[in-house]
Amino acid sequence: MQQNPYDQIPYPSAPLPRTHPWKLGGIALLNGYTPPARARILDIGCGAGRNLIWIAATMPDAELCLGVDLAATAIADAQAFAVKAGVTNVRFEVRDLATVEGEFDIIIASGLYSWIADKRGLLQCIHRLLSPDGVAYVSFHEEDRPWRAELLEHRDPSRIPDLADLDPGLVYHDAMAEISDPVSLEEFVEALPADLAYVCDARMPPEETFHEAVLIRSGRGADADPRDLYWVTQESFPATVQLAEAPEEVLDFWSAPRAIVRTAGERPIAWEPARRLAAAGDSEIMNYYGAMVELDAEDAALLASLDGARAIRNEAIEFFAQAGLLVG
Ligand SMILES: C[S@@+](CC[C@H](N)C(=O)[O-])C[C@H]1O[C@@H](n2cnc3c(N)ncnc32)[C@H](O)[C@@H]1O
Structure with a gap:
């Protein structure tokens, strides 16, 4: 059996604030859609799981946080990290995305679409599993790096200055990836199953060549007029939003109580x-x-x-x- 390359060289895993359900739900809301009422969360190709573990830790009442990945070593790492961090409301399975069963309100597919052969299979999977009021996140890139041809010919990352100091997992799996297909937003939207619609990118304004598509079921129709989105903080969490129609009004996406404090109490x-x-x-x-x-x-x-x-x-x-x- 051929070994999964992600089992040979680990891919660095970290929280990805733009995929947080509160943020995705907030984006749906700003576009006129009521965010999902339940919180069953699926991270497809979750790798070593830091993103989903962080999400689960911030959402202790989430009904289900399931991470799936083909790489057994990444899943074992995720499980060990969840135990170490004491996060118990998260589950990880070694599984191909095509075999996931159930219904999910938030589906995250970060770092897959441009980098796998079966793009249609990924979209079909999301289409099959997304709840009627669910929100999905799919990232992909529009342009391959200009130095990729040279890198693939010589297989020598030291010739590419952009790669100096980069984590070896990123060099191997991103820079030297066998598949790294540029996909334009138009091509992506064209490929969506009939019942899935692109709402906007999760980053405002979107990066020019990297997309983070937010998807909903197209049949549901908006519940309200879209708010005229003016500005969303990039990396910050919680995301704050200003509306063009009322720039002085800053919205937080919170639906859950915010336990965290910015000023230490007497007994921290x-x-x-x-x-x-x-x-x-x-x-x-x-x-x-x-x-x-x-x-x-x-x-x-x-x-x-x-x-x-x-x-x-x-x-x-x-x-x-x-x-x-x-x-x-
Ligand atoms: C580039 S990594 C992205 C990891 C993580 N989502 C992130 O954004 O940091 C892609 C991951 O998808 C997994 N993967 C690729 N094809 C898959 C499939 N068909 N089913 C499940 N996982 C898959 C790989 O094993 C790998 O861990």
Whole structure:
């Protein structure tokens, strides 16, 4: 049996704030569609699962968070990380996307469409599994890198200055990918099954050559007039939005209570996944906003100790609060 290349060289895994259900639901809302009422979330080709683990950690009431991937090593890594972070409402399976069963309100397919042969199969899978009021995210690129031909001919990344300092997983799976098809937005929309519609890109304004398509069921019809979207923060989480018709009005997408605090309380409490990761000795700690925060051993030990039992206030605690690592 041929080994999956993602089992040979791991692909780096990280939270992807633009795929968060609150953000995708917010984009649907701004376009006039009521966001999904339930939260059954599927991450197709989830790799080592950091994105879905982060999503599950921020949505403890989500009914289902399922990540599937063909690469057994990536799935084992995801499962181990979820245990380490104490995130229990997430499940990972070694599985081909074609064999997933069920109904999902949010479907995420990041880093697949341009990079797999069976693009139609991916869209059919989303079409088959998306709930009537569901929202899907599919990323793809419009243009291949100009240096790809040279790289594929010589198979020597050191000849390409753009690749210096890049993670070997990104060099191998992205830069040197066998399949890396440029797809225009028009071609993508044309390929959609009849019942799926492209709403907009998840990034506003969209990147010129990289798309993050937000899809809904075309048959459902909008519930309201689209709000005239003016501006969405790029990487920030939660996403904030300003409306062109009322630029002074800034909307948050929150539907769930926001547990995180920006000012430390007298008896600080660390966000549980971050506390557990720090206790396990990690130096890169996932925060509530889906960013990785670098901590030295002393700060990591302090964060690990913050269970609300003792009164403590110092510069490190203020930093934790600013860095999205403390709850109220
Ligand atoms: C470029 S990685 C993207 C990982 C992650 N979604 C991200 O954006 O960081 C693509 C992943 O899709 C998985 N994959 C490719 N084809 C698949 C299929 N047919 N079914 C399930 N997973 C698949 C690969 O094993 C790999 O882990």
